[in-house]
Amino acid sequence: MSPNLLLPEASAAQLLRRRVLGAAGTLLLVGTYLFLVITQPTGIVEGLGQGVALATFAAYLIAAVLLLLAVLPDLPVSALTLIPVALALNIILGQFVGSVMVPLYLDSIGTVLVGFLAGRRAGAATGVLSTLIWSLFAPTVLPFAAGAALVGFLAGTAARYGALRRPYLAPIAGLVAGVLVGVVSSPVAAFVYGGTSGVGTGAVVAAFRSMGDSLLSAVTKQALISDPGDKAIVFLIAALLVFALPKRLSGSFEFIRRYKVLGKSGNK
Amino acid sequence: MKRRITQLHPFTVLCLAVFTVAVATAASVWWLSCAVIVMCLAIGAVAGKARKLAALSGAIMLPTLLSLLMIHGLASRDSSPVIAAWGPISLTRGGAEVAMMLALRTAVLVVVGLLCGLLIDKHQLVAAIDLSPAPPQAGYLLASTLFLLPQMMEKQHAIGEAQALRKAGTGRGLAGWLQRLRLRAVPLVLSSVQDAHDRSVHLAARGFPARGEHSRLRQVADSQIQRGVRWVALLCSVLVPAAILVPFGGAA
Known part of the structure; x- marks a missing residue:
């Protein structure tokens, strides 16, 4: 899709504002994560605990919103119309998987699909928006917005560097993304909620805790067991869906054409 | 009363929710958390959404409570008295208290968040975002x-x-x-x-996204009082938790 010819281009001040917002969001996210991992605050219920929970919640959420505000005005219309479809797919396919008691989430297929088709900025925006909208039905997902943004960002990055040129590369990229997402999201689970919200994942965390691990360590190990497998499957399914799209449709995304995401044959 | 609640500006409801969650989390006392939950259920009842609110909250909180009991109750390393034991697994009093406090903290977020989702009219929210300085x-x-x-x-x-x-x-x-x-x-x-x-x-x-002023079919009712309430609520969401948590003047 070519950029709109009727509207004025963004001014230098607007571009600078978006860059500042993006940098502030990234710094806030990285700073909070490093602070939590280095200091590992104890006493999650009393004293400092409430402050850590509130600060972690606020910092992760504000960072996600800043990144969204930085990215949103830059997205082409083709990506903007794809994002609502992806958000609905996250919810519908997530519910379909959840209804059959399969121990997977698969609730980020839409986010990864947007990352593959429209790039990492669109993927990150989809992740944040998906969490914000889903929080209207399940408020506990709100501080995981930054993790969801990372899923979309990593999907776009993987596609840009050739993860869709060979079908077996997509699940490998998913595995790597799962490790990173698990590591980034575990401080939220540990310090905001004091653990996980699922019975199965709670049992795994309890097992690690009884072996002498700290809460953050136990939650991180649980995330490293669950997330890489889940993301590998999600990346594979999303890649197969992209391969199933008619070339006329996949080729209409500038990101696909520019970075030869599907290899030479996919860009004709 | 019901009409008044549902006619509030969506941002007013959200700001009040942020304030409530921030203060209840910072205070972390069981009676305040319980009072907030009861108040939300009462507001839900006035708006005719109490049953839905209770069902949705229960569906989220039940697995969370079980998970927290496993993590802090069964895997607790404190030396408090044992409440129940099943072979090598035991539930300690200290662990159960920690799990209950964390569950109450999460319950406040869940109930307040779900109440917002039920009270806010989605069309009004979209219109309010369109009228705001957001992209x-x-x-x-x-x-x-x-x-x-x-x-x-x-x-x-x-x-x-x-x-x-x-x-x-x-x-x-x-x-x-x-x-x-x-x-x-x-x-x-x-x-x-x-x-x-x-x-x-x-x-x-059609030149999307439209920039500059443009007319909207749906207007969102707002007032000077509501704007004031929003600012005060946001300010208090930062100041009140800071006053509770930061030890001033040798209080520590």
Whole structure:
């Protein structure tokens, strides 16, 4: 899709504002994560605990919103119309998987699909928006917005560097993304909620805790067991869906054409 | 009373929710958390949504409570008295208290958040975002998702029925489930991406996103008092928790 010819281009001040917002969001996210991992605050219920929970919640959420505000005005219309479809797919396919008691989430297929088709900025925006909208039905997902943004960002990055040129590369990229997402999201689970919200994942965390691990360590190990497998499957399914799209449709995304995401044959 | 609650500006409801969650989390006292939950249920009852609020909250909080009991109650390393024991597994009093406090903290967020979701009219929220300084894309994305979701649910249901009619995807076990997932997901994604592509052409032709002032069919009722309440609530969401948590003047 070519950029709109009727509207004025963004001014230098607007571009600078978006860059500042993006940098502030990234710094806030990285700073909070490093602070939590280095200091590992104890006493999650009393004293400092409430402050850590509130600060972690606020910092992760504000960072996600800043990144969204930085990215949103830059997205082409083709990506903007794809994002609502992806958000609905996250919810519908997530519910379909959840209804059959399969121990997977698969609730980020839409986010990864947007990352593959429209790039990492669109993927990150989809992740944040998906969490914000889903929080209207399940408020506990709100501080995981930054993790969801990372899923979309990593999907776009993987596609840009050739993860869709060979079908077996997509699940490998998913595995790597799962490790990173698990590591980034575990401080939220540990310090905001004091653990996980699922019975199965709670049992795994309890097992690690009884072996002498700290809460953050136990939650991180649980995330490293669950997330890489889940993301590998999600990346594979999303890649197969992209391969199933008619070339006329996949080729209409500038990101696909520019970075030869599907290899030479996919860009004709 | 019901009309007054549902006619509040969506941002006013959200700011009050932020304030309530921030203060209840910072205070972390069981009676305040319980009072907030009871108050939310009362507001829900006035708005005629109490049953739905209780059901949705229970569905989220029950697995969370069980999970927290396992993590802090069963795997607790404190030396408090044992409440119950099942072979090598035991539930300590200290561990159960920690789990209950964390569950109450989460319950406040869940109940307040769900009450917001039930009280706020989605159309009003979209209109309020459009009228705010947020990028115009944000309102479009929220509106589009909320209106696409039921449509795509219906489409997915129709695809499932059509596949069942031609007796496709009737296998059992994991292979059958994967086949059903493929038979539903592929047509749904292909048709939805095609629709999105068609929509993008029309939107681009109409000069989306529109910049500058433009008229809106739906107006969101707002007032000077509500604007004041929003600012005070946001300010207090930072100041009150800071006053509770930061030890001033040697209080530590």
